[in-house]
Amino acid sequence: MAKSTEKQSDDREALKSALKTERDTDLRLALADLHPADIADVLESIPLDQREKVFAQIDNALIGEVLVEVSEGVRLNLLENLDSQSLIAAAKTLDTDDVADLIPDLPDEVIAEMLFAMDKQDRLRLDSVLSYPEDTAGGLMNVDTITVRNNITLEVVHRYLRRRGELPENTNKLFVVDRDDSLLGTILIGDLLVNDPESRVSERMDAEPVSFEAMTSAREVAAAFERYNLVSAPVVDDKGKLIGRITVDDVVDVILEEAEHSVLAPAGLKEDEDLFAPVRSSIRSRAVWLGVNLVTAVIASWVIGLFEDTLRSVIALAVLMPIVASMGGNAGTQTLTVVIRGLALGVITDSNARRVLIKELLISVMNSMIWAVAVAIIAIIWYRMPGLGLVIALAMSVNLLVAALAGVSIPIVVRKIGIDPALASGVMLTTITDVVGFFVFLGLASLILI
Amino acid sequence: MAKSTEKQSDDREALKSALKTERDTDLRLALADLHPADIADVLESIPLDQREKVFAQIDNALIGEVLVEVSEGVRLNLLENLDSQSLIAAAKTLDTDDVADLIPDLPDEVIAEMLFAMDKQDRLRLDSVLSYPEDTAGGLMNVDTITVRNNITLEVVHRYLRRRGELPENTNKLFVVDRDDSLLGTILIGDLLVNDPESRVSERMDAEPVSFEAMTSAREVAAAFERYNLVSAPVVDDKGKLIGRITVDDVVDVILEEAEHSVLAPAGLKEDEDLFAPVRSSIRSRAVWLGVNLVTAVIASWVIGLFEDTLRSVIALAVLMPIVASMGGNAGTQTLTVVIRGLALGVITDSNARRVLIKELLISVMNSMIWAVAVAIIAIIWYRMPGLGLVIALAMSVNLLVAALAGVSIPIVVRKIGIDPALASGVMLTTITDVVGFFVFLGLASLILI
Numbered sequence: 001m002a003k004s005t006e007k008q009s010d011d012r013e014a015l016k017s018a019l020k021t022e023r024d025t026d027l028r029l030a031l032a033d034l035h036p037a038d039i040a041d042v043l044e045s046i047p048l049d050q051r052e053k054v055f056a057q058i059d060n061a062l063i064g065e066v067l068v069e070v071s072e073g074v075r076l077n078l079l080e081n082l083d084s085q086s087l088i089a090a091a092k093t094l095d096t097d098d099v100a101d102l103i104p105d106l107p108d109e110v111i112a113e114m115l116f117a118m119d120k121q122d123r124l125r126l127d128s129v130l131s132y133p134e135d136t137a138g139g140l141m142n143v144d145t146i147t148v149r150n151n152i153t154l155e156v157v158h159r160y161l162r163r164r165g166e167l168p169e170n171t172n173k174l175f176v177v178d179r180d181d182s183l184l185g186t187i188l189i190g191d192l193l194v195n196d197p198e199s200r201v202s203e204r205m206d207a208e209p210v211s212f213e214a215m216t217s218a219r220e221v222a223a224a225f226e227r228y229n230l231v232s233a234p235v236v237d238d239k240g241k242l243i244g245r246i247t248v249d250d251v252v253d254v255i256l257e258e259a260e261h262s263v264l265a266p267a268g269l270k271e272d273e274d275l276f277a278p279v280r281s282s283i284r285s286r287a288v289w290l291g292v293n294l295v296t297a298v299i300a301s302w303v304i305g306l307f308e309d310t311l312r313s314v315i316a317l318a319v320l321m322p323i324v325a326s327m328g329g330n331a332g333t334q335t336l337t338v339v340i341r342g343l344a345l346g347v348i349t350d351s352n353a354r355r356v357l358i359k360e361l362l363i364s365v366m367n368s369m370i371w372a373v374a375v376a377i378i379a380i381i382w383y384r385m386p387g388l389g390l391v392i393a394l395a396m397s398v399n400l401l402v403a404a405l406a407g408v409s410i411p412i413v414v415r416k417i418g419i420d421p422a423l424a425s426g427v428m429l430t431t432i433t434d435v436v437g438f439f440v441f442l443g444l445a446s447l448i449l450i
Numbered sequence: 451m452a453k454s455t456e457k458q459s460d461d462r463e464a465l466k467s468a469l470k471t472e473r474d475t476d477l478r479l480a481l482a483d484l485h486p487a488d489i490a491d492v493l494e495s496i497p498l499d500q501r502e503k504v505f506a507q508i509d510n511a512l513i514g515e516v517l518v519e520v521s522e523g524v525r526l527n528l529l530e531n532l533d534s535q536s537l538i539a540a541a542k543t544l545d546t547d548d549v550a551d552l553i554p555d556l557p558d559e560v561i562a563e564m565l566f567a568m569d570k571q572d573r574l575r576l577d578s579v580l581s582y583p584e585d586t587a588g589g590l591m592n593v594d595t596i597t598v599r600n601n602i603t604l605e606v607v608h609r610y611l612r613r614r615g616e617l618p619e620n621t622n623k624l625f626v627v628d629r630d631d632s633l634l635g636t637i638l639i640g641d642l643l644v645n646d647p648e649s650r651v652s653e654r655m656d657a658e659p660v661s662f663e664a665m666t667s668a669r670e671v672a673a674a675f676e677r678y679n680l681v682s683a684p685v686v687d688d689k690g691k692l693i694g695r696i697t698v699d700d701v702v703d704v705i706l707e708e709a710e711h712s713v714l715a716p717a718g719l720k721e722d723e724d725l726f727a728p729v730r731s732s733i734r735s736r737a738v739w740l741g742v743n744l745v746t747a748v749i750a751s752w753v754i755g756l757f758e759d760t761l762r763s764v765i766a767l768a769v770l771m772p773i774v775a776s777m778g779g780n781a782g783t784q785t786l787t788v789v790i791r792g793l794a795l796g797v798i799t800d801s802n803a804r805r806v807l808i809k810e811l812l813i814s815v816m817n818s819m820i821w822a823v824a825v826a827i828i829a830i831i832w833y834r835m836p837g838l839g840l841v842i843a844l845a846m847s848v849n850l851l852v853a854a855l856a857g858v859s860i861p862i863v864v865r866k867i868g869i870d871p872a873l874a875s876g877v878m879l880t881t882i883t884d885v886v887g888f889f890v891f892l893g894l895a896s897l898i899l900i
Contacts, residue, residue: 045797045802172620189639190617192643255709256705267784269788276802294825341713351466352726
C-alpha cells in the first residue's frame, strides 16, 4: 500500500512519544520507520537534551544524510556530539555535493582525515565541487553525471545502462559529450524508452539544453529551473566541458533558503538561528540589531529635541507626532517591500526603475489625499485647533512622499554598493521617515502655530 | 552547442530592443527565439502599452503557456485583450492542471464555451481537477498519469511505452494500479532501463511510495517534495484510487508563491500586485492598510494624551518616548518573525511553544540589561535627571518583556482562530508595544518624577 503523508506524520509523532518513555529500544524502533529527512525534522523541533538522546540512537548509515538535512544551527550542535571516526564513516555514505556542503562546518583536522580516507577519484571530485563558491552552479553541482557519445544507437546506450546498474538519484537525462568532454547535448531517459532503438543519440538528443557555467549564481540557476521546469541540468566550465549536473532537489533547497533569508533579514535575523540553541547564541545578533535601532531612535529623538520650546507651548504636538512618523514608516515599508521583491525577481531593472518611482509617488499622493484629510479632521475635533489640522495634514503628505521616494531608491542604491537590500533597507527607511516626520511636523508647527 | 543562461538573458534583451524599433517584424523575430516563460518574464517588466504590442505578436501556439507563466495581476491585464475564440484555442494547447489554474480568472461565458469545445474525456479530467480547492493536492495535480499492472514484465511495459510514444513532461515514474485503479506502487522509468527485462513490475516497484490524498494541503505537499526529494508523486482519492500526479515544477511554483506571501503579507500587500498596473488598482489595498495603521497610531496617541500634564511639566518625556516604543517594536518583530517562521515550517508546535516563550523572554531580559542601561545613560547625560534615566530604563525593560510575550503569543493565537499570522500579527504587535511603551514610560514618570 502507498504511504500517505498522514502516515509519515504519524511516524514522527511515534518518535516523539517514544522519547517520553525514555527507553532506548523504543526510540530505536520508532527511528527505524523514518526517512532521514523526517528524523532531521524531529531533531529541529525538540530541545537539546532530547536531541542528543535521539541522535545517539540513529543508525550509522543514516547519520550522514540526517546531518545534511538539518539546518545549519542544529547541525553545528549535533557535530559537537560526534567523534571524527563516526564523521568520516558518515561522510562516506554521502554524495560529493552533500559532503561539500558539510565541509564548512567541520573542524580542520576532521576534513584532513576525511580527505585522507577517500579514494583518489572521490577526492578529485570533491575538489572540483569545493573549488567553486557554495552559492554558484559549481558549488551546487554533483559529479555523478552519466555521459554518452552522440554516434551510438539508443540500443547501445540501453545496454550500457543495464550493465552499469542503478542510476543516480533524479537522473532524468544523460549527457552527450565528445571525446574532450565538451557538452554536445542531453537526452532524456524517457526518450530512450519510447524511440526506435536503432536511432542514434545525435538524432534524439536536445542539442540546445539549458546549461550553466560553473560560476553562474545559485539564484540564476534557481530562476532557470523554475522558468524551464527542469529536473536536472548540466554544468560546464568556461571552455564548455561538462563538469557536473545540478538536480531539482538541490534547487528547491536554494529557493527555500532564499525565502528564509528574505523573511528573516528585514528583522535582522540570520538563517542559522536554532530555536532550541542555548539563549546565549541568539543574544548577540539580537542585541546588535537592537543597538542599531537604538542609534536610529536616538537620532529621531534628537530631532524632536530641537523643538522643545514648540512642544512646551503646544503639547498637542507631542501627542500627535507619532502618527506622522508611523504613517510614513508604514507607507514606506509597503513601497520598499514591493521594490526589494521586484529587484530579487529581476522585474525591476535600471531601465524601468523611473516608472516604478513615478507609480509609487502617485500612489503616495493619492493616499495622502485620503488620510491627510482624515488625520486633520481627527486633530481638529480633538484639540479644536484648525491650524493644527493643517500642520498635521501637510506634514503627513510630505512624509508619505518622502517615504515613497526612499522606498524606491534605498534598495536600488544599497544594492548598487553591494549591501543586501533585505537586511539594511528597512532600518534606513524608518530612520528617514521618523526624522522627516518629526522635523516637518514640528518645524511647520513652529512656523504656523507659534 | 549548449545554451547557457547568459544566452537566454541576451534573447530577452533582444526582445526589449526590438520593442524600441517599433517594427512588428523585429518583434516577431525576437519572440521566435524565446521560451514561453521568457516571454512571460519580459511581459512582467514592461509597461502596459508595450505589453499589448508584444502580446499581439506572440505565436498562437504559445499564448496559453505564456498566460500560465505570468503572475495573476499581469494575466488579468492580458486577458482583457483576448477574444474568447483565441482563448479557447489557447486553452487547447494546455495541460488540464494549467487550464484549471486559468479558469478562476476567466469570464463565465468563456468558461462555458471552453467546456463546450472540449471532448468528453478532457472535460471529465478538468472536472476532477476543478472539484478540489486550488491549494490542495487535488488542485495541483495533473491527470496525465501512465499506469501499468503489477504482474507484467518490464519488457512488456517497455513495448507499451514505445507504442504510446512521447512521455508527459517530468515523467520519472509510472504508477502501478490494480483493475480498480487502486494505487499499488510506483516504478521509476530508470528502473525499466537498468533491470532485467524479464523481471516483473511487482518485483521492481516501490510498494510504499509517498502519495497524497486529494485534500492534502499544497503546503504539506511542498514540504514532502522537499523532504523526500521527489520529482513526481501520485494523488489518490479517499478510497486509495489513483486520480492524478503532482510534478515538481508545480511544487516549485507553490514554494515561490508561499515565499512571496510571507514577504508581502506583513506589509499588507497582495501577491497579485502588478508593478505596471494602473495606479488605481494598487491604491485601494494600500489605502486600507494605511487606514488600519492610522487607527492603531491614533490609539497610541490617545494613550499619550492621557499624560498631557506630565508631558507639559517634563518636556524631556516627549523627546525620549519614541525610543521606548521603537525598541519594543523592533525586539517584538524579531520574536514574531522567528515564531511565524517556526509555525509555517511546523517546527513550533503546541508541545514546545512554552519552551520557545521561555527562551524569548530570557533573550529579552538579557537585552534589557544591556540596552536599558545604555538608554538610561543617554537620558541622564542629555537631561541631567537621574530619575528620568531610571524611568526610561524601567519602561524599556517592561516593554521588551511585553514584546517577547506578544511576539510569541500573537501568531499562535491568531492562527488558532483562523487568521493568517503573516498578515495580521505585525500590526497587532506594534499596537501593543506602542501602547505599552507610551503608557508605562509616561505612567512611571507621573509616579516617580512629579
